[in-house]
Amino acid sequence: MTDSFPSALTGPSSKERKYDRQLRLWAASGQQALEESRVLLVNSDGPIDKQKTTVSGVVGVETLKNLVLPGIGGFTIVDPASVTESDLGVNFFLEEQSLGKSRAEETCRLLKELNPDVEGTFSTTPIAELLQDTKFLPAFRLVLVSGPVKCSSLDLLCNASRELGIPVLYTHSVGFYSTFSLQLPAEFPIVETHPDPETTQDLRLANPWPELLEAGARVRDLDTLDDHQHGHVPYVLLLLHYLEQWKETHEGNVPSNYKEKTEFREMVRAGARTNNPEGGEENFDEAVAAVLKSLNPFSLRSNIREVFEMEECQKLRADSASFWVIASAVNAFYQMHRVLPLPGSLPDMKAQSADYISLQNIYKSKARKDLEEVTETVRRIEGSFGAKRSPIPEKEIEVFCKNAAHIKLIRGRNIPRIDRDVTVQSSVRMALGIPESLAPISIAFQILDAVVDQLQETGSTVASIDDNETWDKQTQRIIGVLKAEDPEYVDEEVEEQIKNATQELRRTKAGELHNISSLTGGLVAQEALKVLTRQYVPLDNTCIFDGVKSRSEMHRL
Amino acid sequence: MTRESYLKRSLGTTLSRRIKESRVLLVGAGGIGCELLKNLLLTGFGEIHIIDLDTIDLSNLNRQFLFRHEHIKKSKALVAKEVAQKFQPSTKLEAYHANIKDAQFNVDWFATFDIVFNALDNLDARRHVNRMCLAAGVPLIESGTTGFNGQVQVIKKGDTECYDCNSKEVPTTFPVCTIRSTPSQPIHCIVWAKSYLLPELFGTSEDETQDFDHSEDAENAAEIENLRKEAQALKDIRGSMGSEDFAEKVFNKVFMTDIERLRGMEDMWKSRQPPEPLDFATLQEQSGSVDNTISLNDQKVWNVTEDFVVFKDSLNRLSRRLKDLKEKTSEKDVSPILVFDKDDVDTLDFVAASANLRSAIFKIEPKSKFDIKQMAGNIIPAIATTNAMTAGLCVLQALKVLKDDLANAKMVFLERSGVRAINSDSLKAPNPNCPVCSVAQGRVFIDPTRATLNDLVRDVLRLQLGYGEEFSLSNEIGTIYDPDLEDNLPKTLSELGVKDESFITVVDEEDENPRVNLELVIRVSQKLDEPAATEEKKPVTLERVMDIPRKPKAATPPPTEQVNGTTAHEPVTGKRKREAEGELSNGYERVKRVASVAVGSGDGADPIVLDEADGGAILIDD
Numbered sequence A: 001m002t003d004s005f006p007s008a009l010t011g012p013s014s015k016e017r018k019y020d021r022q023l024r025l026w027a028a029s030g031q032q033a034l035e036e037s038r039v040l041l042v043n044s045d046g047p048i049d050k051q052k053t054t055v056s057g058v059v060g061v062e063t064l065k066n067l068v069l070p071g072i073g074g075f076t077i078v079d080p081a082s083v084t085e086s087d088l089g090v091n092f093f094l095e096e097q098s099l100g101k102s103r104a105e106e107t108c109r110l111l112k113e114l115n116p117d118v119e120g121t122f123s124t125t126p127i128a129e130l131l132q133d134t135k136f137l138p139a140f141r142l143v144l145v146s147g148p149v150k151c152s153s154l155d156l157l158c159n160a161s162r163e164l165g166i167p168v169l170y171t172h173s174v175g176f177y178s179t180f181s182l183q184l185p186a187e188f189p190i191v192e193t194h195p196d197p198e199t200t201q202d203l204r205l206a207n208p209w210p211e212l213l214e215a216g217a218r219v220r221d222l223d224t225l226d227d228h229q230h231g232h233v234p235y236v237l238l239l240l241h242y243l244e245q246w247k248e249t250h251e252g253n254v255p256s257n258y259k260e261k262t263e264f265r266e267m268v269r270a271g272a273r274t275n276n277p278e279g280g281e282e283n284f285d286e287a288v289a290a291v292l293k294s295l296n297p298f299s300l301r302s303n304i305r306e307v308f309e310m311e312e313c314q315k316l317r318a319d320s321a322s323f324w325v326i327a328s329a330v331n332a333f334y335q336m337h338r339v340l341p342l343p344g345s346l347p348d349m350k351a352q353s354a355d356y357i358s359l360q361n362i363y364k365s366k367a368r369k370d371l372e373e374v375t376e377t378v379r380r381i382e383g384s385f386g387a388k389r390s391p392i393p394e395k396e397i398e399v400f401c402k403n404a405a406h407i408k409l410i411r412g413r414n415i416p417r418i419d420r421d422v423t424v425q426s427s428v429r430m431a432l433g434i435p436e437s438l439a440p441i442s443i444a445f446q447i448l449d450a451v452v453d454q455l456q457e458t459g460s461t462v463a464s465i466d467d468n469e470t471w472d473k474q475t476q477r478i479i480g481v482l483k484a485e486d487p488e489y490v491d492e493e494v495e496e497q498i499k500n501a502t503q504e505l506r507r508t509k510a511g512e513l514h515n516i517s518s519l520t521g522g523l524v525a526q527e528a529l530k531v532l533t534r535q536y537v538p539l540d541n542t543c544i545f546d547g548v549k550s551r552s553e554m555h556r557l
Numbered sequence B: 001m002t003r004e005s006y007l008k009r010s011l012g013t014t015l016s017r018r019i020k021e022s023r024v025l026l027v028g029a030g031g032i033g034c035e036l037l038k039n040l041l042l043t044g045f046g047e048i049h050i051i052d053l054d055t056i057d058l059s060n061l062n063r064q065f066l067f068r069h070e071h072i073k074k075s076k077a078l079v080a081k082e083v084a085q086k087f088q089p090s091t092k093l094e095a096y097h098a099n100i101k102d103a104q105f106n107v108d109w110f111a112t113f114d115i116v117f118n119a120l121d122n123l124d125a126r127r128h129v130n131r132m133c134l135a136a137g138v139p140l141i142e143s144g145t146t147g148f149n150g151q152v153q154v155i156k157k158g159d160t161e162c163y164d165c166n167s168k169e170v171p172t173t174f175p176v177c178t179i180r181s182t183p184s185q186p187i188h189c190i191v192w193a194k195s196y197l198l199p200e201l202f203g204t205s206e207d208e209t210q211d212f213d214h215s216e217d218a219e220n221a222a223e224i225e226n227l228r229k230e231a232q233a234l235k236d237i238r239g240s241m242g243s244e245d246f247a248e249k250v251f252n253k254v255f256m257t258d259i260e261r262l263r264g265m266e267d268m269w270k271s272r273q274p275p276e277p278l279d280f281a282t283l284q285e286q287s288g289s290v291d292n293t294i295s296l297n298d299q300k301v302w303n304v305t306e307d308f309v310v311f312k313d314s315l316n317r318l319s320r321r322l323k324d325l326k327e328k329t330s331e332k333d334v335s336p337i338l339v340f341d342k343d344d345v346d347t348l349d350f351v352a353a354s355a356n357l358r359s360a361i362f363k364i365e366p367k368s369k370f371d372i373k374q375m376a377g378n379i380i381p382a383i384a385t386t387n388a389m390t391a392g393l394c395v396l397q398a399l400k401v402l403k404d405d406l407a408n409a410k411m412v413f414l415e416r417s418g419v420r421a422i423n424s425d426s427l428k429a430p431n432p433n434c435p436v437c438s439v440a441q442g443r444v445f446i447d448p449t450r451a452t453l454n455d456l457v458r459d460v461l462r463l464q465l466g467y468g469e470e471f472s473l474s475n476e477i478g479t480i481y482d483p484d485l486e487d488n489l490p491k492t493l494s495e496l497g498v499k500d501e502s503f504i505t506v507v508d509e510e511d512e513n514p515r516v517n518l519e520l521v522i523r524v525s526q527k528l529d530e531p532a533a534t535e536e537k538k539p540v541t542l543e544r545v546m547d548i549p550r551k552p553k554a555a556t557p558p559p560t561e562q563v564n565g566t567t568a569h570e571p572v573t574g575k576r577k578r579e580a581e582g583e584l585s586n587g588y589e590r591v592k593r594v595a596s597v598a599v600g601s602g603d604g605a606d607p608i609v610l611d612e613a614d615g616g617a618i619l620i621d622d
C-alpha cells in the first residue's frame, strides 16, 4: 500500500493535471478530440511581389502556439520562406541563430518545445505542389492559412478541403487590423453547444410525468409541517403543489400568460411563513423566482426542429453519420411524446439533503428511461441496415439526449470573396449598413488580396506591393462590384471608410504588428478549438478586429 | 529591412521612441503575464520589471508558454525573464521572485514606472497594486480572465474609476456550525475535509490559528466547546501518526465517535435526518477487492468502500510525507506541515475521500474527485487563447496611455454577445464615494519603539487635523480603532501590525459633513534619509498638515461597507465594547445554498471564507 506514494505523483494522471484548467471547459471528450487532431498551417506561399516581400506569418505561428499548448495531436507547417532580420523583430518563435534558415523548420522546432506531447513537421515546398499528392490533405482535421496567398493556391486548398469535409481558417493581420473567416463543411452539427446554464433548465413542471406528479402530490398539507420542514420543501415540489391548486380553479390548465403567471406567483409568495427572524423562507423565494421561466409548456426550439426537418435526418442511408441516426431516433421520440428526452439535471435548491437526492433521482431515472427508448430506436435503425453499420457508442447517444434542445447545425459557407459571389456582395452591403461597422476593414483586406493577385499575374510588370496604381485600380474595382446592383449601398462616406482602411494596410506595407497578430492568434485559435473539439458554437463565418478601437465584429458573409 | 521596421511603420517614430524609453512593471508572470511579457518585448518596450511570488506548477504548462517541464518548482519571474530575454536581447529585463506587498516595493518605487500592468490571480494583490498606483500616480492596466471571458481596464488617479470604485464579488461564506455539525450540501463536507480535518492532522491546527475568533455567544458556547474538545481529541490521535492503527483511530474518531455524539443531540435532529456513523471493520472487510488505484479515476463517483480505500491510502501517503519532512528538518526549525493544494494529488485524494465519507454519513450526494477538485480549489478554467487576447488588449490600452490619449482608452470585455467577441466601453469617471481613490493622502513618520495608537489618534488626528470623536482606523489587520474600540489605544503601533510603508485608513464617521477617507502612509523614521526621531520629537509626526476635503453630499450615505467587499468580514482585533444589535444568535441556517463555484476575476483561486456566527472570519484558502 505504501508503494503507491510515488506512483500517485506521476503516472497516468499527470496529463490530466497538466490539462486540468482546460478540461473544465471541454472535458475528457473534447481533450481526446484535440489529441486526435492534426493541423496544417500554410504560413506563406512564396513572395507576394518582385521585391521579395513575404507574409511574415506571425498570426499563423501565434495561432498554432495556442493549439500546441492545449495539446493537439500534431501539426505541419508549410512555408517556403527563409528567416529575415525583420522576422526576428516580430515573431517570438524565431531566434538570433534562425537568421537565413528555413522559417518552416525554425518555427516548427521552437513550437515543438512548448509541448512534448505534440508532434510537429514542416515543409518548404509550396502548398500547390504538396496538394498534387492526394494523400497529403486527408491527414489533417483543420487547415490554417495566413493571407494573402495566391488566389490559385487558396482555391485549390479550399476546394480540396471542402470535398474532404476539412474546415479552413483564412487569416489576415496587417498593422492595427486583422480579419479571419472560417469555411466549415456543408453541414457542421454541434451537439455540445454549452449554452448558458440559466437557459438550459428543463424541469417540465408544465409537462410532468407520473413519478414527478406523484412526488408533488406527496406535499399535501403544508400547514401541518413544522417550521424547519416547511422551509425545506424543495421549490420544484412547492410549484407542483400550487399548480395542482391552481388547476382546480382554472379548468385543469396551468397559468399560461404573463397575467396568470403573475397571479400564480403571488399565490406562491403568500404561502411563505414570515413569522421568523428572516421574515420569509428561502425555498419560497426560489419558487417565486422560478415561476416566470419554469412554467412554460414544452416547445421545440427552431434549431432542433431544423435538424429534424433536414433531408439527412428524414432519409437515412447505410453510411449516414451517427449524428443523423441519433437525430432521427430523437425525432421519433419527439413525434411520439411531443417532448425531447429529459436532460435530467436538477439545479441546486434549498432542501433537506435526502429530499433533494430523491427528487434528483426522479429526474435522473426519467432521463435514463428516455435515453433507453432513444437507444432502442437507434439500434432498430442500425439493424435495418444489416451488418453495414457498427453500433453507435451508448455514450454518444447519451450526450445527444442530454443536449438535444440546444443542438446547433451550421451550414458551412465558403471563404467570402466579394468579386466572385453575389451572396457575399449582398451580405457585405448589409454589414456596411450597421452603424460604425468594421466591414470596410474586411473589404480592404479583400482589396489587398486582389492587389497581390494582380502582382502575381504572369507578365505583370509591377515590382512592389507599394504600387499606387495597382491599389487604386483594385480599390475601384471592388467598390464597383459592391455598387453594381445599386450605387446607393456605397455612398461617399462608406467609400471614404474603405479607402481609409486600405491606407492602414498600405502604410504598413502589409506588415504585421506582433501584438495584433498575437491577439488575433488568440481569436483564431479559439475558433479552431471549437471546431476540433466539436464543442461550443464556432464563428459563422467572418470576424473583423480593429486594434485602434479595440473592437471586433462578426459577420455572416 | 531591420528588426524594427514593421514597428516603426505601424506605430510612427514618436510613439516608437516613447515606448522604447518607457519603464514598465508587470505584476504577475502567469497566464496573462507570459503573454504580456512577450508582447511588450516585441512592441519594443525598453525596460520591463517583472515580479511574481509563485513557482511553476505542472498545471500552468497548458498556457504559460515560457515554462517547460524542467522548470517546475522554479520561480515564475526568474524563469520568464531568462527564457524571454533570449528572444529579445536588447531589452532591459529585471525579475523579482517576491511578494508585491513587500515593503521594499513602496510608493516611491512604484512611482519610477511609466505604466504598471496587473496580471494577477487574486483580489488581495490586485487591490494592493491599485492602491499603490493611485498613491504613486502611475497609470495601471488591470486585467483578468475566467475561461473564455476576459477583461481589461485602464486606471488612472483622478481620471478614471479605480479597481475598487465598484463592488467586487464577496467570497462565499459558511457558518462554522454548518461545516462542523449540520452539513447539508457536498460543499459543506468538502470544506470540512479541507479546512478542518486535513489541517488538524497535517497542518496548523485550529487552536494555533489566530484567524479563529471563537464565538462568545451563550447559545453557541456549549457546541463550540464540544467542537473544541473534539479537535483536541483529534490532536491527541495525531501523536500516533505512523503507527499501524493510525488510520483506524482517525476513522473511528471522525466518522464514528464524533457522529455518535452529534446524533445524541436530539434537538438537532427533530426535523432533520440524523447522521449514520460508519463502521471501520465492516468497510475493511468489504474493501478487500478494491485496489487503491481507484484514486486515479477522477471522473467516477466512488462508492463508500472505494472512498474508504482512498481515505486509508491517502492518509498513509500524507503520513509518510510528513515523516520524511520531519526527518529532514532540524529540531530548531519550525515543525513542517502539509497544506491543501488542489494540484497536490495526495491532499486532494484525502479531501475527496474524506468529504465523500462524511457525505455518506449525512445522506448527501457524493461527488467525483474531478468535481471536488473544482469545488475545494475554487478552480477557474484557464486557456491560452483567452490569455493571448487579453494580453493583446492590455498592450493596446497601454499605447493609448503612452500617447496621452486617455480619452480613447477603453474598458474592454472579451465575451460572446451579439455580433462582437470583443466589446469595449468608455472609461468612467471615479466614483466620488469610492473608499480607495476618493481619499486624501498623507504621510506620517513614527518612532516604532514609542509611537502608540493614542499618539496617532490624539496628537495627530484630533489636535493637528481636527478630527472629532467619531472616526475609525483600519489597516491590513482590520479595524484597530473606533469609538467603541479603545482597548488598543495604549498599544504601540508596531504591536498593531503597523509597519514601514504600510497604510492606515481613517474613516470620518461624523453624521454632519464628514471628511473623505484619509489614507496615511507610514514611514518608520529610523532610515538615515528621513528626519530622525529624537527625544524632543514626538513619536508620531505628520509630514505636513493638509486640508482634508469633505465628502460630496449624496442622497444616500456613502456605500463604504458594500464597496469594499471585504469590509463585512474584516476581523476585529481587541474586544468591542458593545456588540452590534440584531445579530443572529447562531449560524445554523442563514447561509444560502451555494451554486457550485463563485466566478472569480482571475485564473487562480478566490478565497472561501468561513463566516463565524459573530462576523469573525477564517480565511481558508491558499
Ligand SMILES: [Zn+2]
Pocket (backbone or CB within 6 Å): B161, B162, B163, B164, B165, B166, B430, B431, B434, B435, B436, B437, B438
Ligand atoms: Zn475608486
